[in-house]
Amino acid sequence: MEDSTIVAWEICDRLIRNGYEVLPPVISGEQAIAAARRGLPDLVIMDIRLRGTMDGIDAVREIQKRTSIPVIYLTGNSDEATTRRVLETHPVANITKPFDEHDLLAAVAQAFNHKSG
Amino acid sequence: MMSFKAWLAGLAGPGSPVGWVLRLSMRAQVALVVILVQSAIMLVLAFVFPTLTKRIGVDSAAQQAYGIASMTAYALAPAVVSGDRRTIEGALEIAKQNQDLAFAVVADSAGRILASYQPLPVPVQEILDGHRLTDDGMVSEAVVPILYEGASIGRLYIGLSLRSMYARILRVSLISAAIIIFVMVFGVALVVAGGALTTLPLRRIVATVNTIVPEGLHTRAEVPEQREVRLLAISFNRMLDRIQQQTDALQSEIGERQRAETALQESAQSYMRLFDSVTEAIYVQDAKGRFLNINRGALTMYGYSREEVIGQTPAMLTAPGMNDLDRLAQQLDLARRGLPQSFEWWGRRKNGEVFPKEVSLNRGTYFGQDVILAVARDISVRKKTEEQLRASLQEKEVLLKEIHHRVKNNLQVISSLLYLQSQSAGNEALLGMFQDSQNRIRSMALVHERLYMSTDLNRIDMDGYLRDLVTGLVRSMCPSGSPITVTTSAENLFLNIETAIPCGLIVNELVTNSLKYAFPGGEHGEITVSLAASVFPRYILSVRDTGVGLPEQISVEGTQSLGLHLVSILASQLEGVVETTRSGGTMFTITFRGA
Numbered sequence: 001m002e003d004s005t006i007v008a009w010e011i012c013d014r015l016i017r018n019g020y021e022v023l024p025p026v027i028s029g030e031q032a033i034a035a036a037r038r039g040l041p042d043l044v045i046m047d048i049r050l051r052g053t054m055d056g057i058d059a060v061r062e063i064q065k066r067t068s069i070p071v072i073y074l075t076g077n078s079d080e081a082t083t084r085r086v087l088e089t090h091p092v093a094n095i096t097k098p099f100d101e102h103d104l105l106a107a108v109a110q111a112f113n114h115k116s117g
Numbered sequence: 118m119m120s121f122k123a124w125l126a127g128l129a130g131p132g133s134p135v136g137w138v139l140r141l142s143m144r145a146q147v148a149l150v151v152i153l154v155q156s157a158i159m160l161v162l163a164f165v166f167p168t169l170t171k172r173i174g175v176d177s178a179a180q181q182a183y184g185i186a187s188m189t190a191y192a193l194a195p196a197v198v199s200g201d202r203r204t205i206e207g208a209l210e211i212a213k214q215n216q217d218l219a220f221a222v223v224a225d226s227a228g229r230i231l232a233s234y235q236p237l238p239v240p241v242q243e244i245l246d247g248h249r250l251t252d253d254g255m256v257s258e259a260v261v262p263i264l265y266e267g268a269s270i271g272r273l274y275i276g277l278s279l280r281s282m283y284a285r286i287l288r289v290s291l292i293s294a295a296i297i298i299f300v301m302v303f304g305v306a307l308v309v310a311g312g313a314l315t316t317l318p319l320r321r322i323v324a325t326v327n328t329i330v331p332e333g334l335h336t337r338a339e340v341p342e343q344r345e346v347r348l349l350a351i352s353f354n355r356m357l358d359r360i361q362q363q364t365d366a367l368q369s370e371i372g373e374r375q376r377a378e379t380a381l382q383e384s385a386q387s388y389m390r391l392f393d394s395v396t397e398a399i400y401v402q403d404a405k406g407r408f409l410n411i412n413r414g415a416l417t418m419y420g421y422s423r424e425e426v427i428g429q430t431p432a433m434l435t436a437p438g439m440n441d442l443d444r445l446a447q448q449l450d451l452a453r454r455g456l457p458q459s460f461e462w463w464g465r466r467k468n469g470e471v472f473p474k475e476v477s478l479n480r481g482t483y484f485g486q487d488v489i490l491a492v493a494r495d496i497s498v499r500k501k502t503e504e505q506l507r508a509s510l511q512e513k514e515v516l517l518k519e520i521h522h523r524v525k526n527n528l529q530v531i532s533s534l535l536y537l538q539s540q541s542a543g544n545e546a547l548l549g550m551f552q553d554s555q556n557r558i559r560s561m562a563l564v565h566e567r568l569y570m571s572t573d574l575n576r577i578d579m580d581g582y583l584r585d586l587v588t589g590l591v592r593s594m595c596p597s598g599s600p601i602t603v604t605t606s607a608e609n610l611f612l613n614i615e616t617a618i619p620c621g622l623i624v625n626e627l628v629t630n631s632l633k634y635a636f637p638g639g640e641h642g643e644i645t646v647s648l649a650a651s652v653f654p655r656y657i658l659s660v661r662d663t664g665v666g667l668p669e670q671i672s673v674e675g676t677q678s679l680g681l682h683l684v685s686i687l688a689s690q691l692e693g694v695v696e697t698t699r700s701g702g703t704m705f706t707i708t709f710r711g712a
Contacts, residue, residue, distance in 0.1 A: 004533075010532075101593070
């Protein structure tokens with residue numbers, strides 16, 4: 001879930017090229033919740049700043065009420081209050097932009113290992 | 118019991134006669150004394166003199182009577198013997214010659230009257246019976262025997278009238294009284310005149326004294342001839358000389374004092390004007406903290422009148438419950454010891470409005486008294502401005518952070534676009550170019566990321582930045598791991614964004630080159646990036662690898678390579694110089710001007 005569709009496109013492309021299946025990216029929290037319910041993904045990659053009234057952390061909380069999908073935050077928001085809220089949702093990783101592919105793939109791999117383990 | 122002194126004091130008191138006498142003039146006192154003495158003498162003379170004179174007159178009359186009687190008796194003796202009445206009466210002629218003869222009676226030894234002569238009507242029998250022999254004050258009597266041949270043949274009774282004597286006594290007394298009165302009057306007149314004459318020089322001195330007031334101290338008393346008064350006048354004139362000297366000195370001193378007083382008044386007025394002209398509130402507090410004085414600035418600040426504040430304590434000007442009173446007590450104590458104190462305080466105006474003020478306390482003296490001088494400035498406006506500035510600054514910081522965030526996101530979008538474009542690149546070389554471009558963008562995005570995360574929006578921690586930058590490069594270019602060890606060091610170095618971005622781009626290019634070309638065989642090696650401060654404001658950046666070394670034909674200045682060309686351009690942007698060392702690998706050293 002990424003507010004910039006271009007960045008989301010890059011992430012999707014990198015994940016697909018590395019063998020992952022990816023649901024189409026969405027641009028708001030509400031869409032993310034709906035997509036998670038509908039698609040039941042194995043992993044959610046979430047930006048914190050989203051369009052609409054809900055931010056990424058609120059959307060994750062909503063998603064986590066019904067499922068236990070692991071979450072990776074990919075964001076530029078790194079202030080203390082946000083970091084605290086992020087940690088309350090127990091993410092697999094919190095990657096700050098600009099990201100590199102290595103960090104992204106490592107975090108995704110960790111999420112799947114965690115899930116399978 | 119009244120003491121002797123008290124008795125004397127009472128005697129000479131204002132209401133007593135003695136006091137009255139003591140207040141009289143000397144002349145009057147002398148005249149009074151003379152009158153009293155003369156009156157006493159007169160009294161003595163009035164009582165004693167007539168009595169004495171009478172006694173002497175009576176005695177004298179008695180002796181005279183006795184003498185007349187003796188003489189007459191002697192002459193009568195033969196006549197009595199003869200029995201001739203005529204002879205007897207003739208013999209009485211001796212007695213009759215006395216004008217004062219009151220009676221003369223001749224009796225025989227048997228008591229028969231032989232002859233009598235009585236100018237005064239005195240009964241003969243009474244004379245014979247001796248009833249008249251006692252002195253009644255009017256007649257002096259004598260009885261003598263008439264002797265003949267040694268035998269008493271009869272008696273002679275002689276009485277002398279005292280009237281003429283009494284008349285003489287009265288005359289003499291009147292003359293004496295007249296003389297005494299004359300003497301009294303003369304004496305008093307003499308005293309008065311003499312006193313007037315004697316006190317004339319004194320009165321002249323008094324007159325001189327009286328002229329001193331209107332005419333001034335240069336007046337001198339006339340020096341008379343009389344010794345005592347002369348000495349008095351000389352002493353008086355000397356005293357006047359001395360008084361004049363003293364007066365001159367005193368007037369000089371008074372003049373100086375008046376000038377000093379005028380200067381003091383002017384000084385006090387100047388002080389008060391100065392005191393009141395200060396817009397800050399100034400309070401003068403005594404040792405107990407009470408206000409001794411406050412200036413107009415304080416009255417304006419608080420809205421009280423001076424009378425309302427004088428004698429009060431700072432509690433009336435303090436916002437209750439908003440200040441640390443214990444701390445104030447400590448600061449007052451320190452100020453009293455001579456350590457100036459300065460702090461912020463919440464004040465309260467008369468209308469109840471609470472406002473912030475800046476207070477300074479200093480020890481001082483106020484008209485000889487140790488005091489605390491407090492100066493307070495209303496900082497409401499300043500506080501409000503500060504608050505606005507702080508809010509404005511905070512808002513701008515938030516905005517600036519947002520800008521950095523958006524720049525970083527945009528750079529991320531550009532990077533993503535390049536990535537997506539690179540996926541359609543036909544060959545590795547083209548893919549590499551895209552990769553290089555993405556890395557360059559990333560090096561810039563990292564600066565914005567750092568600024569966004571930092572509390573200091575002006576400076577970038579170069580140590581963390583270079584570490585993130587180089588680590589990302591290695592991961593990007595050697596995704597499957599690398600045998601090359603990359604180390605960075607830039608401890609405690611902070612640069613602004615204008616310097617950090619070119620610096621980051623230079624490091625990006627040089628490390629990329631080293632990763633690409635220094636270790637062609639995939640061998641182990643080291644890349645070291647270090648940034649250090651030189652002579653301010655210059656910094657030394659060095660990028661060194663232990664690889665095969667830069668070919669001799671390639672130089673930073675004459676290169677066709679975009680990377681090295683960028684290094685050259687960016688170094689010149691930083692007013693820097695690039696030095697290349699080809700020994701045990703390659704080392705680029707850029708000395709640049711930073712900020």
